[in-house]
Amino acid sequence: MGSKLLEYQKLDIELKKIKKEMNANNSNTSVENLNVLIKDAQNKILELEETSKELLASFEKLMEVQKKGLLYVQKNKDADVDKMSENELKDFEAKMNQTAKQLSELENRMLSHNQEVKKVVAEYKTYRKKILDAKEAKENFKNQSNEKIENNTPGIEEIKNKMFELEKNIEPSKLAKYKSMKQDGIFPVLVPLVDKRCGGCRVELSSSTLDKLKNGGVYECEQCRRLIYSNKD
Numbered sequence: 001m002g003s004k005l006l007e008y009q010k011l012d013i014e015l016k017k018i019k020k021e022m023n024a025n026n027s028n029t030s031v032e033n034l035n036v037l038i039k040d041a042q043n044k045i046l047e048l049e050e051t052s053k054e055l056l057a058s059f060e061k062l063m064e065v066q067k068k069g070l071l072y073v074q075k076n077k078d079a080d081v082d083k084m085s086e087n088e089l090k091d092f093e094a095k096m097n098q099t100a101k102q103l104s105e106l107e108n109r110m111l112s113h114n115q116e117v118k119k120v121v122a123e124y125k126t127y128r129k130k131i132l133d134a135k136e137a138k139e140n141f142k143n144q145s146n147e148k149i150e151n152n153t154p155g156i157e158e159i160k161n162k163m164f165e166l167e168k169n170i171e172p173s174k175l176a177k178y179k180s181m182k183q184d185g186i187f188p189v190l191v192p193l194v195d196k197r198c199g200g201c202r203v204e205l206s207s208s209t210l211d212k213l214k215n216g217g218v219y220e221c222e223q224c225r226r227l228i229y230s231n232k233d
């Protein structure tokens with residue numbers, strides 16, 4: 001009885017090994033490439049966030065200069081030109097013209113600034129999308145590759161068939177226990193007796209337990225719940 005289950009577990013271990021190897025060969029490089037792509041896009045986004053902070057700061061400066069220029073115009077628009085001498089008038093006109101010119105230049109700079117902001121926003125969106133796409137591709141790849149491996153590998157198929165055949169000869173309650181423990185991450189489920197100890201957690205077994213094991217069969221470890229078998233039968 002124990003030996004069938006042991007044979008079953010050997011196949012299970014072999015299956016696990018093949019799956020692990022295939023996963024390592026197949027998906028890891030692709031997933032790794034996607035991870036690099038995601039990391040790059042995330043770094044780019046951080047850079048864009050810095051750039052947008054700088055753009056905001058420089059825009060505030062431009063606004064400040066514009067405000068000063070407009071205030072100057074406001075203050076001087078009601079100036080009494082009739083009372084000015086010819087030189088004062090020339091000077092005044094020159095200053096107003098200069099301010100007007102500066103304001104118009106400022107407007108151009110604000111327009112090009114605006115273009116930059118639009119560019120940053122567009123780039124930001126592009127990189128966000130890249131990240132989302134890569135994450136989705138990664139997820140798809142993982143699901144797909146697991147399925148592919150299990151369906152298209154003759155070795156795996158063969159082992160699975162053997163296991164299926166063996167299942168018929170294993171006591172259902174033992175098989176159920178095996179499966180549920182494996183599900184819980186306890187694997188291997190069956191462990192040998194090693195120097196009067198559990199081969200899984202190394203706890204020392206009582207002499208009455210050892211006697212039971214000598215008569216064949218398996219014994220559930222009280223500490224780790226693994227099924228202990230004796231090699232000597």
Ligand SMILES: [Zn+2]
Nearest residue numbers: 198201221224
């Ligand atoms: Zn144990």
